[in-house]
Amino acid sequence: MLLPLLFTISLLFSSSAHASVLDFCVADPSLPNGPAGYPCKNPAKVTVDDFVYHALGIPGNTSNFIKAAFTPAFAPQFPGVNGLGISIGRFDIAVDGVLPLHTHPGASEILFVVEGTICAGFISSSANTVYFKTLYKGDAMVFPQGLLHFLFNSGQTLATAIASFTSPNPGAQVMDFALFANNLPSAIVEKTTFLDDAEVKKLKAVFGGTG
Amino acid sequence: MLLPLLFTISLLFSSSAHASVLDFCVADPSLPNGPAGYPCKNPAKVTVDDFVYHALGIPGNTSNFIKAAFTPAFAPQFPGVNGLGISIGRFDIAVDGVLPLHTHPGASEILFVVEGTICAGFISSSANTVYFKTLYKGDAMVFPQGLLHFLFNSGQTLATAIASFTSPNPGAQVMDFALFANNLPSAIVEKTTFLDDAEVKKLKAVFGGTG
């Protein structure tokens, strides 16, 4: 009696290789990317560890210039999120630390404060309105897609937060790095930002840019 | 006079290999899947038979435990639907037959009754409201995406129905198979469903599960 039943099951599911397209598409980074993400790993080789990520439990190293660190769990690190339109990451921000102004070109973000006190804000494109607030342990704030936003530690202790994104690979465009950490000629930076030459030269030195 | 015209045509169409991306993307299941479906078969090798499926004319085998069968025409069986966001299938439900409670994780469904009488229903997640009705030949019912629904033959003759889905590969998660047709330990099934141990053990035996 079981065989005919399983025959029915197999029809309901077609083959696992096919149906897996629907359930999930674990990234196979050995294949070329596409506009919708990575091709899918062979479902027969998928394990629970493709859907679990451990490194967010490890504090990031904040011994750096911005006294802050971001640990991503994006599709490249966390292959199970490929194709699912979501990812996550961890912020550690030391006292006086800051996540400089940045955008996520293709993702909205929700920040959740796990420990400490963070001043967070974003700026609308419609009227340059600034929306910022001091967030305490347990507070959440949403940053709409593509808008400039910032975080800094406004307390006396290390701050830790979890961020969720509406993309498996949201990336981040940090304004200072975009302006000062590459070979964009200083004359162009100045012409397109109205910053003065000394400021641009100084910050290119700080962020490792040339030109 | 024709050549310059055809020259214009070729510009309007760019090459068929490229423009075919737009018209259709017949599945090439020999290549790895992606989040948006299968890569496209070489358009030069596409024929009308990629867009036509015959097996839905053949009654499914209902000599099984549930006295019902589902014959899918999903992307793996019907490559022309790949990338088009639609597929179809056939239900045959013998007298006393049933399609047990199941969901389509990523698709809404419309059922159309070709022959016989079917009692069909779904349950909302918002308030556990049950929406069910006896359907007769020619009736249609829609099951919103991801919600538990069921079908059973409530008449005295074989029932046949056609189902359409908003995905080329909707799959199906049948509650009994999810709970009782795998190696999920009985203790976990019991803890997460409040079913008692005897019931779980009995149904694992019926559905071929272990643990």
Next chain:
Amino acid sequence: MLLPLLFTISLLFSSSAHASVLDFCVADPSLPNGPAGYPCKNPAKVTVDDFVYHALGIPGNTSNFIKAAFTPAFAPQFPGVNGLGISIGRFDIAVDGVLPLHTHPGASEILFVVEGTICAGFISSSANTVYFKTLYKGDAMVFPQGLLHFLFNSGQTLATAIASFTSPNPGAQVMDFALFANNLPSAIVEKTTFLDDAEVKKLKAVFGGTG
């Protein structure tokens, strides 16, 4: 013991008015449409009849010029499909009847033959390739989005088919009606189609156009 449980349930579900956004959005045609469909009917007033449609069991009237009829179950007729990206309809095609060349501007379609014999085809935009086939009872054919396609009865008996669409309101642009059933001046029809004046005038008379 039950109250705290239900308290948990209500948290899991937030209110039915809100969660209904997710489960379904039954059309309220008394409110203005939006780009994504009709606003949602108050969930408290939704019944199973919003999700069930009976008229597809009634043969359409083929006593007309094309000896064919289409009975739609789109959002305006079948409010439960609003927002779900799917709809359905019924074709009746008498002997010698035809569904003239037409497109669905925003939907792909799967045709399923319930009774009779239908010759169906579509034309690619990439290379003007024609894909057509005689379909018998139980056959299915997919027409990719936006492409010109046609159906005609190629048998000796009435043909009936069910069509599913990837839109709750796919509409249809019938070439003859677009050219000859309105006030588009004959001179423009002729200039943009290369049809001759007599033909255009004749068909405008047939299809009720002017100019």
Next chain:
Amino acid sequence: MLLPLLFTISLLFSSSAHASVLDFCVADPSLPNGPAGYPCKNPAKVTVDDFVYHALGIPGNTSNFIKAAFTPAFAPQFPGVNGLGISIGRFDIAVDGVLPLHTHPGASEILFVVEGTICAGFISSSANTVYFKTLYKGDAMVFPQGLLHFLFNSGQTLATAIASFTSPNPGAQVMDFALFANNLPSAIVEKTTFLDDAEVKKLKAVFGGTG
């Protein structure tokens, strides 16, 4: 010199009322829902508090049948997420507590463990494969859209977790509530689940169902 500049700005931004469509669409729950979410609150009345949510800092009440609670920050509670395709919530699970098997019909989820030890798992629809793992503080797990999944406290202390969803209003369909907390007749439950009558009657009593 400023006026002509601001004139340019106003062109670049068109009016804030319009551009706000793009930046964000804070929910106005006083207006009827639509398939894409709530209509937008007047941008002139939007404040930073529409984008910040405090209640996730408050432990949920776990003195209930499942010894667990879920606190949602969905569009109804957190209007700033409306239209942005993301939301968040908090789980509190006491020792021996459980979030019974459930699905989110239209959302994928990432769980992040803030405190304690949680056993979490989901079941694929393609082959009924179970993917489950014990998660510790700092671990994250992704549950693909629409699949049955569960959580239970597998440690000796209260567990707290944050969940992110790919919808501003994901809802949840809990299997036990869908089967046993409504008026779905026991005979239908039994026919579509193969559970025996005594079990169904017992659980309907527990979960407040009738029929």
Next chain:
Amino acid sequence: MLLPLLFTISLLFSSSAHASVLDFCVADPSLPNGPAGYPCKNPAKVTVDDFVYHALGIPGNTSNFIKAAFTPAFAPQFPGVNGLGISIGRFDIAVDGVLPLHTHPGASEILFVVEGTICAGFISSSANTVYFKTLYKGDAMVFPQGLLHFLFNSGQTLATAIASFTSPNPGAQVMDFALFANNLPSAIVEKTTFLDDAEVKKLKAVFGGTG
């Protein structure tokens, strides 16, 4: 001090190979297409020339039957648009020239008149309403997705226009080519269009069709 900073940067960006998925996905036409477009060119090999297209500055050859030409800048010609949901093209229409009735099966279009005078129009599917207007230098007109539309030079000088599309590869289905430039049997053309045999035969000869 720079090293820890760059360490932070690399975390913020994950690897360029991965994050590039988000920024852009330049087409690699040497790989098989997928439903969402071409796989991505290796980001390390992407240059500014992938994002720039020069040929739209060159007038198309209007010495042809329709006295008009279209120069596409679609993904095959302009690989930087792959995956971005947009493309562009140039129309040159000589005096008395015409772009015959056509649709873009999967794209809406905005036309911008650079030089000359163009009569442009489209036909709705909902009521066969014709929307047409004479456009002068600097005018723009939008053609909604999938609807039949036309352009012809209604002035005394060459007309040039730029068209933008909501697809990286919109293609075009020209009614005359679909009907008369292939091997669709004349009998089927006549049956499905109500055109008479002489007209169909004449236009098949003009457009290079057979059958």
Next chain:
Amino acid sequence: MLLPLLFTISLLFSSSAHASVLDFCVADPSLPNGPAGYPCKNPAKVTVDDFVYHALGIPGNTSNFIKAAFTPAFAPQFPGVNGLGISIGRFDIAVDGVLPLHTHPGASEILFVVEGTICAGFISSSANTVYFKTLYKGDAMVFPQGLLHFLFNSGQTLATAIASFTSPNPGAQVMDFALFANNLPSAIVEKTTFLDDAEVKKLKAVFGGTG
């Protein structure tokens, strides 16, 4: 004979009010916006002028601080694009004029140079790579969604360009306006950008900011 035919037509089209959902959704800005755009104007009141926009033929006023102007044809100005995922605009850039660094939070853009010489570039988020090029009359360049980009006149004559966007209302976030044209406290600007106080104060004065 015509009546039954028109009866068939009306079935094929259902009513124009309904089918208009599919063909187009002309903005009715008198109603509240939604996440997918404006509600639809009553189709009976739609005219060809809703689909045509004239103001792009008029040079913008470049007598301002940036010696440049942008004239938008977005949904608020050009209601026919509502819901269609596309819009257009015109740039005029005088000699020495510049469009400062900015992003479109939810849109990709294609720029087409109508007259003059423009240096245009964008910066990737993945590796801060700068892609910039001098564009001449007839050249096109694509800027992927959400990335910082700039334009300036690099020639000796007025430059004019047309930009197309993948949103009916893309807006623009100009870095200088976001930083210096609002009340974001200077101390926060400095902390999150590493600009020095004198520079921030100077530019707030230029751009009309406070704090």
